[in-house]
Amino acid sequence: MSISTAHDTTRWLRRAVVVTTALGVAVTAAGCGSGDEEKKPKASASPSATKSSDPQATAKAEVLAVYRGYWDAQVKAYAKASPLDTDLDKYAFDKALGKAESELVALKLNGNVIKGEPKLSPEVTAVNLEESPKKATITDCVDVTNWKLVKAKSGDEVKLPKERLTRFVTTINVRTVGDKWMVVDTQQQDRTC
Template identity: 35%
Template sequence: MTARQVRPRTRALALCGAVGLSLALTGCGGSSDDTKPPAAPPAAPPAASSAAPDPSASPADPDAVVKAAVLEVYTSMWVEQMKAYRVASPDGTKLADFATLDALSAFERDLAHMKRNGTVIRGELGHESEVTELDLEAKVPTATVEDCIDLSKWQTLDTKTNKPIPLPTAQPLRYVATATVERWDNNRWMVTEYKPDGSRSC
């Protein structure tokens, strides 16, 4: 059994502090041809076999539907996680519907730490996520999601002083996080592991 590897798409990203995505655009244009057509048509039509193949006829990604389902669960997890971070509590959220095992335990520890220290989150957390690996042949089908986390609009607030707490000076504003997502017996994808890696910028 082999895992299907998905090559990550190339991103041209703005550096620390930027809020936008810098896109490298390339264009192609044909040059005009001023040569006049011959006065008479050719004696015979060109052979049909000389037509070039249509480059747009390449097959679609066979795993597109699966990848979309994985990313939908991953995105939903973060929507609920941000709700929890804003009040330092998972109460009233659906976080457990999308994250479980190590991932859920790690998030719950973060929330408990925030509650003890009287902090909550304001602003938004930026994401650029993609499925980089699929293993649908395993006993438990597994996907790997890589996400570029953007902290440029993220703010930790001290609830006692109602003032923002600056990020550590060594904290990168953009870094890579990796999530493991598994498809369980009920045919539902769940995030089971989440690992931020501050040493990998994006």
């Protein structure tokens, strides 16, 4: 990997999240926490799917289910550098979908894929059910330590700068599109967690 490509990859990693940066950046995005959280069954993304006496608790559960579905779709897409047959557009919308698609193009152009899985520790930190669309914010510690950038043809790991963040705080904006919660934006902070 050239110095320029390594620099671009570092820049991407610092801004990645939920994916993620601009076209032309060699990609590796992320998640953090205990791996047990990744195996929880997914709830439906539809607000009418889970009924509770507490609308805030119901919304939080739905938002987390959509966020986990978003990451599951990203892992599949990044493993083959393609959004096809991954349901990424079922969970991501607006800026979040655009970022992921740009990163997938960059991966494909560079002949790379990302193997393994990130670890996530998401927490819904705000929910607003009074506005239309409804909105929520998630704060996550994304750990990409075991999500490796590799050459698609050879499977060889791409060497990345050691000073890059492999665990970072990410803020995720989720809102309803129609009656369905979707991830609309992700912002990685330049700080570890």
